[in-house]
Amino acid sequence: MPMFSVCMRDCYDTCSMVSELKNGRLRVKGNQEHPITAGFLCPKGALLPKWFHSKDRLRKPLIRTGEKGSGKFKKASWKEAIDLVARKLRDVIERHGSESVLVYQYAGDRGVVNYAFPLRLFHYLNTAMLDYGICDRAGQEALKDVYGTAVGLDPEELKNQRLIVYWGINAFWTNLHGFMLARRKGLEIWTVDVVRTETAKRSDRFFQIRPDTDVLLALGVAKVIIKEELYDRAFVRENVYGFEEFKNYVKTLSLDYVSKETGLSVEEIETFAREYAEKRGVIHIGYGFQRSLAGGEAVRAIAMLPAIVGRRFGFIYDMKTIDKSYAEGVFLRTKPAKRIPQMKLAEYIEKGEVKFLYVYNSNPLASLPNQRRLRRALLESDVFVVTHDIFLTDTALYSDIVLPANTFFERLDIADSYYHRYVALNEPVAKLHGKSNSEVTRLLARALGIKNPYLYENDEEVIRKILELNGLSWEELRRKGFIKVSKRPRKWETPSGKIEFSSQRAVERGLSLFPRYRRFSGKYPLRLLTPTYRMTITSQYHNTYGMIDPHLYISPADAKERAIKEGDEVEVFNDHGKVRTRAKVSEDVPRGVVLLYKAFWVSLLGWNVNFLTADETVQNYGNASAYHSTWVDVKKV
Incomplete structure (x- = not known):
């Protein structure tokens, strides 16, 4: 019998x-x-289906018998494994306090229950939590500095637009349905990027x-729009805080300098500005390019462009x-959580x-930076590691104990999206191996x-309660398989109640009044970029699909x-490590x-490329990652 499912990636x-x-x-x-x-x-x-039926899926809990990383484990019953986890957890809390326990999770599975419910146990125990970055x-x-929120345009409103700018996002790989939606609606498509991507x-x-x-580039585009009076005067006057000061700020900016630094001609910058203003384009602000030391400032500058042309939320x-x-159940805590920066796991x-x-x-031993340091920290410390995973x-x-997880095809859940406004139902289709995150949480609590x-x-x-709190119908979701969240009142949650070009929130955090351009350089001559590959999502699917580059x-x-x-074996290296692979000479880079x-x-x-990336480097914007601020050199082997 066909069932509703939703991809939880x-x-x-x-x-x-x-x-x-x-x-x-x-x-x-x-x-x-x-x-x-x-x-x-x-x-x-x-x-x-290939992933679901993989012969490599874990079937039994494992208890480590050799050194960490050796792959030597013995199979155990669920009771034996859960009892051992519980004993060790209780012992660590008694000896070192609850804050010495850290739950490390992220969005490998975005099912609302599977993502959040296990956190209830750790909140109840008052453990340390991640500060996600x-x-x-x-x-x-x-975006909160400028708009007070990061919530942008409903993509269904693309039907009323003329232009979309993909800024720092390879949407044809990472937002294929969004890209095709823009094409179907007849939008003109622009891309701003360092690499000539498929998009x-x-x-x-x-x-x-x-x-x-x-x-x-964003500041240069703003300068042209303002100088040539292409901006929406009435909208700016009523809705933008600090515009006159910003106008004076960009007035001092030389387009020749913008051209020299960006690599675009003055004519290209002016054309961008004039056509963007005329078409009042939507900007899809990507995630990847912001993972650099310049990332936060870049997003802040880009976010101002829609407001200049009179868009309330034109991103x-x-x-x-x-x-x-x-x-998640934060209400179960009895004291504030100690937050450990995600990018600083090895240090802690x-x-x-x-x-x-x-x-x-x-x-994390694939996705976090400076893998050599992280692995050394795990080997040289007495930290007890439990991992719950499919593979x-x-x-x-x-890890000391490995617990088999099931897939989203084997459990009930719901998932929302960070692109569109629909919540989708996920019904269990079959049961093969492992237990869900919520099942394991209940076993550990017991x-x-x-x-x-x-x-x-x-x-x-849990699902019914969440839907009720959000004013959504469980019955409608069961019947249709998805349900749209009604539009919320759109307001700017800033100190001024307006779009803030001169951001009070930014200044309070020690940042400059307006976005600032800085040159960055490293000890090595080549800037290393580390985007996701088309057939993986971070580390997922490498082991099952076998298609990597x-x-x-x-x-x-x-x-x-x-x-x-072309094809030569090369060594890529810096002070953090080195990797060997083969070269592909490309005009796209x-x-x-x-x-x-x-x-x-x-x-x-x-x-893994994260043997080259640095973990000591984070941004002033919330301890955010800076993977793309990595410098290397390359030599032929």
């Missing part, structure tokens, strides 16, 4: 699907009724800029569709502040002797300077920049 699209089991094999297809995901799946989604934290903070190749216009110069960034806080382990690490929905990931290999009823609510009870992409000029030819795709499994490939 950390992806904009959050596709609604129809799934069923036929002759013991899973079949999936896109839900044709869904207005955004429109009945087709991306290449990763089409291969979900790995993804879009810089952009969130920057850039399919765009009507491509503006290729140098790394870190996004902020300067696409994040929907924050529903309030999911009930699932080294300092002895983390003695028990519980990992789910994440693979024996790199993180699982460094093993710890906890009586609190909030730790034993079943999945449907391990090449180093390098410009012809940089390759020639190093006597490197500008001089001074090299590219390696991120977060492949070391246990399968032998290396």
Whole structure:
């Protein structure tokens, strides 16, 4: 019997699907009724049955018998494993305090219950929690500086637009349904990026800029629009705080300087400004480019452009569709949480502040920077590591106990999207292996002797409560498979109640009154960019789909300077580490920049780009990551 499913991956699209089991094999297809995901799946989604039926899925709990990372485990019963986790957890809390326990999770699975419910146990125990910074934290903070919120335009409103600018996002790979929606609605498509991506190749216009110069381009575009009086005077007068000061700020900016730094001609910058103002374009602000030391300032500058041309929320960034806080259960805490910056995990382990690490929905030994330091910290400390996952990931290999997880095809859940405004239902289609995050949470609570009823609510009870709190109907969701969240009142939650070009919130955090351009450089000559690959989502699917691209992409000029030819074996290195791979000489990558795709499994490939990235470097915008502010050199082997 066909069931409603929703792809739980950390992806904009959050596709609604129809799934069923036929002759013991899973079949999936896109839900044709869904207005955004429109009945087709991306290449990763089409291969979900291969992932679901993988022979490598964990079936039994594992207890480590050899050294961490050795892969030596013994199989155990669920009772034995859960009892051991509970004993160790109780012992660590008694000896070192609850703040020595850290739950590490992220969006490897975005099901509301599967993502949030386990946090109830750790809130109840008053453990340390993560201060998330790995993804879009810089952009969130920057948009709050300007608008007081990061919630942008409903993509269904694209039908009324003429132009969309993909700024720092390879949407054809990472937001395929959004890209096709823009095409179907007849929008003109522009791309701003450092690399000539697949999106850039399919765009009507491509503006290729140098790394870190996004902020300067945005300020230059603003200067032209203001100077030529192309801005919406009435809108700005009524709704923008600090415009006159901003006008004077950009007046001092030389377009020749903007041209020199960005690599665009003055004519290209002026054309961008005039046509963007005339078409009042929507800007889809990407996540990837903000993961650099210039990221927060760039988003802040870009976010001002829609307001200049009279758009209330003329950007696409994040929907924050529903309030999911009930699932997490912060109300179970009896004291404030100690927050450990996500990017500083190795440092806190080294300092002895983390003695028990519980990992789910994440693979930090693939996704975090400075992997050599993190792995050394785990080996040299007495931290006890528990990982709950579908597969024996790199993180699982460094764990003391590994608990088998199930997939979203095996449990009830719901998921919202950070691109569109729909919540989708996920019904269990079949059961193969493992237990859900909520099941394991209840088992651990019981093993710890906890009586609190909030730790034993079943999945449907949690889902019903969340829907009720958000004014949504469980019955309608069960009937249709998805439901749209009604539009919320749109207001600017800033101190002034307006769009703040001169941001009071930014100044209070020690930032400049207006976005500021800074040049960055490193000890090594080449800037390393580490985007996601089309067939993976961070580290997911590397082990099941087998389709990765391990090449180093390098410009012809940089390759020639190093006597490197297409296919040569090369070593990429800096003070953090080195990796060996083969070169692909490409005009898509500008001089001074090299590219390696991120977060492949070391246990399968032998290396990971995060042996080169730095963890000591974070942004002033919420301790956000700065992966793309990594410098390396390359030599032929």
